[in-house]
Amino acid sequence: MKIDEWFKDIFREASNIAMSHAVTSLSQMIGGPIEMEPPEVKILSRVEFLKHLLQNRISSSFVVGFDITEGLRGLAILQFPERSAINLSATLMGMDPSGVQELDDMGRSAVTEVGNILISVYTDILAKLLGEPVSLSPPKAIASLYDVERELNRPDLRNVENIMLFKTRFYEENVGFESYFYLVPDEKSFEKLVTKLEEQVRETGGGEGGV
Template identity: 80%
Template sequence: MKLNEWYKDIFREASNIAMSHALTSLSEMVGGPIEMEPPDVEVLSRVEFLKTLAQNGISKSFVVAFDITEGLNGITVLQFPTRSAINLSAALMGMDPSGMEELDEMGKSAITEVGNILISVYTDILAKLLGGAGLPEPPPKPISSLYDIEKELNRPDLRNVDKIMLFKTRFYEENIGFESFFYLVPDETSFEKLVKRLEAR
């Protein structure tokens, strides 16, 4: 599905609001100021979603998924490409990322916590546009392959979904940069409600 620029601007505005709140939380975790580029927003088809995950290196990324309920219903997926995940974990732990080639368990735990916070803020802001509250349902689900994603998409509530929102942005902490890909996979009813509420703003 390709949206015209008017619709993309609406989703971009909502994403900017959500990301501004998330940025505050992330800055507090890192212990210093973080800047970001304006989010790039797309609405992908099911096939495009899987293709984008693959192109961004799902098997070499740090990827977690969370169920969401209330206000919005579906799943959210947060993907940090490997280098971005290493840079972010180094920033969180006050380390130099230049000598780090992979995430250890402590780094994975830190990134998972960041994912939980970012997704919580994103979904809460978007859900409030629907007049409710949408929060991730713990625990997070590690994703290591497209098969893991396809299992989620084959759930009864998501089986017919063909509209996935992608929010892509880059963050900067001093000279360290990292990017994230945040995918919102709402069920059909949630997507329609979200579009109608955004149109009315």
């Protein structure tokens, strides 16, 4: 199923309002202007998903997981790679990121606040695409690849082969940050989302030539 080609434009359109809200909130937190790019969207296989987490050093990253409880079903994971998390926490606390080498409890709390904003962005984007509310459970700890593999072995996710990756970059002056949001929908939810996306492609005249 070749859907990567038209994902980017559809998600960019759906993300405009949600991203503008996020930029406003982050600018207020940091006390200065923030630039944020629309998320890059990719479809990963199960193996690619696990490899991506490893490449971004999941064990040293800031990672939280959520169950998707409304609109779709499955799992969502937000990951800030270690350096991005450190840079972000230092910036939020008015420190020079180059002088900070690890994420302490205060830093984790600061990154959590930004994570909450981004989670709201992603759920808003998905809700706009689906045309119905999307809700997530309270966060749960994800400390290692083992924790992710355990989640993937749940009965509802055991046969999942399509994971959506949203990569978001944002900047404050010369300091950059990036985050990864992984959407792991169960098979019915993935089909539901793809169907909605195909409908939007047809409505906008972008589906010539098949998918």
